[in-house]
Amino acid sequence: MEMGTSWLGKRSKMQALLQKKEAAFNALLEKKREEFERLKSFQEDQLESINESQQLESHDIIENPAENQMREVRIENKTIDKLQEQVKYLEGFEFETAREKVDNGTLILTNQGNYIVAVPELLFKVEDEKYTAISSHSPLFEALAGKEKGDEITFNNQKFKIEGVA
Numbered sequence: 001m002e003m004g005t006s007w008l009g010k011r012s013k014m015q016a017l018l019q020k021k022e023a024a025f026n027a028l029l030e031k032k033r034e035e036f037e038r039l040k041s042f043q044e045d046q047l048e049s050i051n052e053s054q055q056l057e058s059h060d061i062i063e064n065p066a067e068n069q070m071r072e073v074r075i076e077n078k079t080i081d082k083l084q085e086q087v088k089y090l091e092g093f094e095f096e097t098a099r100e101k102v103d104n105g106t107l108i109l110t111n112q113g114n115y116i117v118a119v120p121e122l123l124f125k126v127e128d129e130k131y132t133a134i135s136s137h138s139p140l141f142e143a144l145a146g147k148e149k150g151d152e153i154t155f156n157n158q159k160f161k162i163e164g165v166a
Helices: 002-055 065-091 139-144
Strands: 107-110 113-118 121-126 129-135 152-155 158-165
Touching: 002 065, 002 107, 002 113, 002 121, 002 129, 113 139, 129 139, 139 152, 139 158
Parallel strands: 113 129
Antiparallel strands: 107 113, 107 158, 121 129, 152 158
């Protein structure tokens, strides 16, 4: 009977971790969507301003302000494209898959904080818990990749003990 109880306990802990994972991914997705919409709206305002300024009579100006704004728009466009890619990636993510080892798409609970391996994002909160999203190209991910609950690593002179993986 103890074996069945132990298995049920592990299963319910994993379900709780998967729910945390889903909540964290959804919060990250919402944050990225808001950032995308904010930048897109700002860019549209800039383009409208550029169009209006080009309709005004031009005088002998050494550098046209519209040209400066267009340079900024092109730079922002790259950021917007990257955000759009991140949103699409997060929208396509499936939460049902439980993981036992750190990999792409993993929720990692450590003594140093909670991490999600997805797209980079500095600190964000979900239900009063703090998370940091890291990419699978980050040095921290490289140090954690393939590790399991209970494993320890040292990264930037800090000891990380993995307390949970989902």
